[in-house]
Amino acid sequence: MARKRFDDSNCSVARALNEVGDWWSLLIVLHAMYGTRRFVDFQQQLGIAKNILCDRLARLVDNEVLRKEEVGEHGSRFEYRLTEKGRDLFPVVVALRQWGDKWNPAPDGQPLDLRDRDTGEPVQTVTVRNAQGQPLSIRDVFVAEDLNSSTKSA
Amino acid sequence: MARKRFDDSNCSVARALNEVGDWWSLLIVLHAMYGTRRFVDFQQQLGIAKNILCDRLARLVDNEVLRKEEVGEHGSRFEYRLTEKGRDLFPVVVALRQWGDKWNPAPDGQPLDLRDRDTGEPVQTVTVRNAQGQPLSIRDVFVAEDLNSSTKSA
DNA sequence: CAATAGGGTTGCATTTTAAAACCAAATTGA
DNA sequence: TCAATTTGGTTTTAAAATGCAACCCTATTG
Secondary structure, eight states, X not given: OOOOOOTTOSOHHHHXXXXXXXXXXXXXXXXXXXXXXXXXXXXXXXXXXXXXHHHHHHHHHHTTSEEEXXXXXXXXXXXXXXXXXXXXXXXXXXXXXHHHHHHSOOTTOOOOOEEETTTOOBOOOOOXXXXXXXXXXXXXXXXXXXXXXXXOOO | OOOOOOTTOSOHHHHHHHHHOSTTHHHHHHXXXXXXXXXXXXXXXXXXXXXXXXXXXXXXXXXXXXXXXXXXXXXXXXXXXXXXXXXXXXXXXXXXXXXXXXXXXXXXXXXXXXEETTTOOBOOOOOEEOTTSOEEOGGGEEEOOOTTOOSOOO
């Protein structure tokens, strides 16, 4: 049977994964964040099959994570650029990368060294924070249930 | 052809996606964070096929995101519980959920209301921060290239 | 002691994926 | 100028992954 879809799930993580939760989409977004814009460049950097790349780019464009722009005066060259929605995945990508660097460090070392453009200092580890800015672990939080609903929001 | 694997990619995001980047794994982790531990409960809450759930749980255990524990004295009931590595996905999951709530709000409202257990106040939006704690967008950062290597780390 | 729940495995039809071949418009370069 | 190449795709085909239903074995329950 077909892969299950989460479009209409009442869980926003499921809906998010429906847009960027496959093997390639988030990597495409990552490379877009690093400045890649052209079809061929994505293809070469990711080592992805062209038909899959076509499909994923189209889906990301449909979901407004990327925008497809004609470049050159004759309109046969395109650029895929992040929308605000796409750029908003920045914390997700950085958090995932930090997790990967921590728990599955590259065999040849060198984790991501992302730095503040102004100060040149490394960025902090992405964490969930309370209103005062203190980092919180999963044990430090609870889900405020919607008073109008008895269905669990998880 | 087979799905491409990213086990030995030199990109930690790719390696991370190799562990939790399929349609189900991160949802399983999410539900584990909400307290689900039993096979049947995962199955019912997620609506996932049993064979797929078996496979995903085994893979998450292999990758040390979950731990499988026997419960009950006769050892025929099991619980799947998050390891530290698994709990460390908390910022990733929260960031993804916040992104989903922002850009694909549930048709029936109610975004995640995650609160500090101590103060009862909602948590902040997950962001990338500089050393001083200021939120940074993707335009505010750069990647410090490894001086010993000329290969791009993206 | 039969029924049921928990935790799986197996078989099968349907989709997805990857790779390679092919294609057409635009650009390059000799 | 005209052939070669680049860009951005589509098509075809085989191998995998998915979803569902059916089955299995071990506890526990009524």
